Amino acid sequence: MKKNISNQRFGRLVAVYPIDKTYQNKTIWHCVCDCGNEIDVVISYLTSGDTKSCGCLKQEIDQSNLRAKYDSKRVDGIATQLFSDKPRKDSSTGYRGVCKYYTRTSKQERYRAWITIKGKRYFKSGFLTAEDAYYNGRKELEKLYLPK
Ligand SMILES: [Zn+2]
Structure with a gap:
């Protein structure tokens, strides 16, 4: 049975629909990020909280760390x-x-x-x-x- 997480939010991502492919028998969901990017994410990464954005979140954190270094x-x-x-x-x-x-x-x-x-x-x-x-x-x- 496929778990339906359609329209559920995971961090910046909102699951839209499951794609045809699976990963280790797990459903892969097509997600839309708040920044507008769309990515496919294995459902377990979403539910576990491992994946919270298309990657833009990590990028922003890296950038703010850089800025903090610069400011000091x-x-x-x-x-x-x-x-x-x-x-x-x-x-x-x-x-x-x-x-x-x-x-x-x-x-x-x-x-x-x-x-x-x-x-x-x-x-x-x-x-x-x-x-x-x-x-x-x-x-x-x-x-x-x-x-x-
Ligand atoms: Zn994003």
Whole structure:
């Protein structure tokens, strides 16, 4: 006797109809996945919960694992592997992680390098030029604090 699982849902799959072929005497069902794919699955894989999607589910899990890995390496909102020796010309000073400030008493122009690691900010101050702050400040901070 064939078990009728027509229209039953198994994870993302909905069994539609049994196909003519069998596998080890078990019925193979034609299923439609939520993503739109259609696959044939041996009934026991469905009822046991081994097969819950056309494969898209596993793919998504793999991808989110990858993303989590990527996120853990993020510094200043960009991934560390994207760091290069070339300064990024996207800040007001022309150097990423460098800002201008004025000394409190004599109001002299100085540059401060900073870096944010896991929400914590580190500084190196007192540079006379933005370039100096970048190469001797920011790069030093990267060396010190970037996760290896
Ligand atoms: Zn799918």
